Amino acid sequence: MLPSESLPSSQGETTTSRKVGDRAERDAAGGVPVIAARGLDLVFATADAPVHALKDIDLSIHRGEFVSLIGPSGCGKTTLLRVIADLERPTGGTITVNGMSPDAARRARAYGYVFQAAALYPWRTIEKNLALPLEIMGIDKAEQRRRIEEGLELVGLSGFGKKFPWQLSGGMQQRASIARALSFDPDLLLMDEPFGALDEIVRDHLNEELLKLWAKTDKTIVFVTHSIPEAVFLSTRIVVMSPRPGRIHEIIDCDLGPDRPLDIRDTPEFLAIAHRVREGLRAGHGYD
Numbered sequence: 001m002l003p004s005e006s007l008p009s010s011q012g013e014t015t016t017s018r019k020v021g022d023r024a025e026r027d028a029a030g031g032v033p034v035i036a037a038r039g040l041d042l043v044f045a046t047a048d049a050p051v052h053a054l055k056d057i058d059l060s061i062h063r064g065e066f067v068s069l070i071g072p073s074g075c076g077k078t079t080l081l082r083v084i085a086d087l088e089r090p091t092g093g094t095i096t097v098n099g100m101s102p103d104a105a106r107r108a109r110a111y112g113y114v115f116q117a118a119a120l121y122p123w124r125t126i127e128k129n130l131a132l133p134l135e136i137m138g139i140d141k142a143e144q145r146r147r148i149e150e151g152l153e154l155v156g157l158s159g160f161g162k163k164f165p166w167q168l169s170g171g172m173q174q175r176a177s178i179a180r181a182l183s184f185d186p187d188l189l190l191m192d193e194p195f196g197a198l199d200e201i202v203r204d205h206l207n208e209e210l211l212k213l214w215a216k217t218d219k220t221i222v223f224v225t226h227s228i229p230e231a232v233f234l235s236t237r238i239v240v241m242s243p244r245p246g247r248i249h250e251i252i253d254c255d256l257g258p259d260r261p262l263d264i265r266d267t268p269e270f271l272a273i274a275h276r277v278r279e280g281l282r283a284g285h286g287y288d
């Protein structure tokens, strides 16, 4: 693997140093969830029949969690992420982000959003792509420079700032888009199948490095995926969704601890959780 294909490892640090908070304790302490959805519903009005994309979603996500949304195509994973990001308005129920409405949270720049495709502007260099949200926020040039360098270093792209997106591999472009989402230091990262288009080896590697980055920055991450192993490897909890109207079928704790080398995927504990997720997907799908 090229060195440039790696997110930087947190050398000398281990993920065990991370304070993985205990949700029950935080609830008892009255901590405000980062995301709190109650009875959330979304019906898209279309030219023919209305599309019931989300139905009765109840979900609380707390600071420092890594929560994956998994489910069959069209079950509303992206729609749920877009509701959190204030890119779609629910038609029923309530949702707060950091205790605010999604609209207020968006204006407060509470989250960074990483799309499935890197969505970088091809006519801007990597550093100019990273600068864009900072320019919009009116951050001065010197501070922009500092944050861009820090962001590039965080994702292992130091020295690539002057390149254009098309001069980088798919994995490197996706890392640049992660750095852009982190450039204004949001506590919450929303990621919509960010590695879905990458080959398995690069994807494995970025999974491993994303986990280290999460441990290092203590962000809350909501991550959409179709992959059971990816969900189990990354998450502290897995939300299994069922097809239209998209509902939460089951929420599975993924208590594998913070230290997760790739070969954890061969352990009985990992395989047992993957099995539960698969069973949840099957049951939610109504195959039988």
Ligand SMILES: Nc1ncnc2c1ncn2[C@@H]1O[C@H](COP(=O)(O)OP(=O)(O)OP(=O)(O)O)[C@@H](O)[C@H]1O
Pocket (backbone or CB within 6 Å): 044, 045, 046, 051, 052, 053, 071, 072, 073, 074, 075, 076, 077, 078, 079, 080, 244
């Ligand atoms: N703007 C829209 N107007 C009408 N229907 C929509 C709109 N956006 C999404 N949908 C429909 O809502 C349902 C949920 O879509 P969504 O993209 O959230 O699913 P998903 O689980 O993310 O799917 P995939 O895994 O294929 O990306 C689908 O039936 C989709 O066709």
